[in-house]
Amino acid sequence: MSSDGCGAPAGGVAIPAGVGDQAVVQGHVTRGGSAVRTGYARLLNDGGDFVAEVPLGADGGFRFFAAPGTWTVRVLAPGGVSVDRSVTADIGQVSAVEVSV
Amino acid sequence: MSRSDVLVDADWVDAHKNDPGVVLVEVDEDTTAYDTGHIPGAIKIDWKKDLQDPVRRDFVDRAGFEALLSERGISNDDTVILYGGNNNWFAAYAYWYFRLYGHRGVKLLDGGRKKWELDSRELVKEVPDRPRTAYHATEQDSALRAFRDEVVSAIGQLNLVDVRSPDEFAGRLLAPAHLPQEQAQRGGHIPTAKNVPWSKAANDDGTFRSDGELTTLYRDQAGLDFSRDTIAYCRIGERSAHTWFVLHELLDQPNVKNYDGSWTEYGSLVGVPIELGDGQ
Numbered sequence: 001m002s003s004d005g006c007g008a009p010a011g012g013v014a015i016p017a018g019v020g021d022q023a024v025v026q027g028h029v030t031r032g033g034s035a036v037r038t039g040y041a042r043l044l045n046d047g048g049d050f051v052a053e054v055p056l057g058a059d060g061g062f063r064f065f066a067a068p069g070t071w072t073v074r075v076l077a078p079g080g081v082s083v084d085r086s087v088t089a090d091i092g093q094v095s096a097v098e099v100s101v
Numbered sequence: 102m103s104r105s106d107v108l109v110d111a112d113w114v115d116a117h118k119n120d121p122g123v124v125l126v127e128v129d130e131d132t133t134a135y136d137t138g139h140i141p142g143a144i145k146i147d148w149k150k151d152l153q154d155p156v157r158r159d160f161v162d163r164a165g166f167e168a169l170l171s172e173r174g175i176s177n178d179d180t181v182i183l184y185g186g187n188n189n190w191f192a193a194y195a196y197w198y199f200r201l202y203g204h205r206g207v208k209l210l211d212g213g214r215k216k217w218e219l220d221s222r223e224l225v226k227e228v229p230d231r232p233r234t235a236y237h238a239t240e241q242d243s244a245l246r247a248f249r250d251e252v253v254s255a256i257g258q259l260n261l262v263d264v265r266s267p268d269e270f271a272g273r274l275l276a277p278a279h280l281p282q283e284q285a286q287r288g289g290h291i292p293t294a295k296n297v298p299w300s301k302a303a304n305d306d307g308t309f310r311s312d313g314e315l316t317t318l319y320r321d322q323a324g325l326d327f328s329r330d331t332i333a334y335c336r337i338g339e340r341s342a343h344t345w346f347v348l349h350e351l352l353d354q355p356n357v358k359n360y361d362g363s364w365t366e367y368g369s370l371v372g373v374p375i376e377l378g379d380g381q
Contacts, residue, residue: 005149006337007130007187008279015281022281038218042305043278050300051266052278055134055186055215064278067268076305078221 011057012064015094023089026063027097029075035060036101039077044084046070073097107350108211108309109182111222118142124175124231127214128185128195138224140184140217144173144231148191148339152198160361166202166238174231177204184210184217187339188300188307194342196350197359201246203239209346212308219306245345247332247358249366252291253373260331261294262323263380264344265364269336270296272377275368276336286368289375291334295323296380299340302347315352330356334363 015024025043029036041062042053046069054062062073066089075083087097109117117123118141125143127135135145146152151169152160161169175181181199185192192209199207210217218224247255255261268274272288290296301318302310310318319325331348333341338361349357360367367373 005130006277006280006335006339007148007191008277009131010134013280038221040215040219045266045268047267049267050298051268051274053188054279065276065281066278067273067282074305076215076219078219082305 008052008054010055011059011061012054015063019092019094021091023066023068023091024063024094025066025071025073025087025089025097026061026094027073027099029056029060029062029077029099029101031077031101036075036077039075039081039101041099042074042076044072044074046072048072073099075099075101077101102350102353104312104351107208107346109208110211111217111220114140114182114210115222122176122179123182124179125182125184125210126173126175126195128183128192129187129214130191131186134186134214136226138226141223141225141227142229143184144229146173146195148194152195160198163202163238163240166198167236170236170238171234174234175236176234177237178206180206180208182208182210184213186214188215188303188343189213190299190339190343193346194339197245197342197345201241203242212306215307244356245349245358247334247360249360249362249370251358252332252334252360252362252367255330255332256291256374257293258329260325260329261291262319262325262331262333262341262344262348263290263294263296264299264333264335264341265290265296266298266300267296267379269364270294270298271379286365287375288368289377290364291367292374292376294334294376295325297323297325297344299335299343302344309347309351312351315347319348319352327354330358332358332360334360334367336364337361338363
């Protein structure tokens with residue numbers, strides 16, 4: 001990813017050439033087994049502070065590039081839905097978070 | 102300046118979106134979202150293609166801005182309502198940019214695209230056809246934009262507000278966590294900067310917090326001296342445009358600049374001081 005933008009595409013940025021030195025947190029949001037396409041995933045640090053947000057992708061997916069540690073994924077969706085999930089990230093790993101709302 | 106001078110809500114947009122003299126503009130770095138559905142009547146501005154110089158690291162000059170607005174059918178007298186994704190970051194950047202080039206009738210849609218979507222309001226694919234105009238911009242207002250030398254001079258002298266996340270401020274991350282982490286720059290922050298993440302100025306749905314909450318956040322909790330001038334920065338200048346909007350437009354602070362070179366410039370400068378670690 002170049003440094004000329006900060007935008008968050010729906011679903012998150014693709015993982016560049018393998019996980020490498022990234023600490024990836026990713027997952028999907030579903031309702032009754034179907035993908036939730038309208039909504040947002042937010043990443044909060046262990047102090048509860050906001051770190052990042054992406055719109056959900058067409059498959060309900062989201063992806064973050066975090067640092068080692070414990071994080072919270074907060075999913076927002078229409079109808080006032082707000083669901084939190086805790087996740088641990090580490091360098092070179094993909095930590096999966098599947099969220100049903 | 103009151104909130105109603107610079108912000109509108111979704112109900113206002115629904116009531117006025119077809120008024121002559123009102124132009125809705127969706128602004129984003131990735132305009133895929135606009136193409137799949139946007140607020141009825143809205144045109145789009147691509148933050149990268151339309152607002153950035155294609156060669157130098159800078160935004161388009163006065164003539165480029167005039168050409169862009171003329172081509173999109175925006176007149177000097179129009180009231181431009183900006184909104185976008187990423188919690189209005191790029192819309193706030195465009196707002197700052199409209200102000201830099203002297204456009205007075207410009208407002209943000211509070212909550213931007215996110216709140217519109219979360220409220221399940223109508224999105225359409227139809228692209229409006231606006232007749233060409235002859236837009237005239239003023240010279241850039243240098244009171245609103247900070248460059249690297251004045252940022253270095255401001256250390257310990259002015260309020261420096263680093264609006265990135267606590268992890269970027271401390272040097273643990275080099276980019277927002279929705280992006281792969283970079284290796285090119287040094288991590289950390291400008292010495293004496295206060296860390297007030299842009300996100301603390303917004304609710305989860307992307308709307309701005311109340312003036313009282315914002316004053317408490319910046320003055321009482323972060324310790325900004327409201328009698329001093331302020332420079333806000335982030336990584337490339339759009340999150341700090343959001344904070345510039347809060348301090349300059351909502352809280353009416355007179356001397357606030359956005360440093361759009363931000364950390365991708367400062368963190369790559371040779372010889373400038375850098376501080377690591379968490380904020381106070």
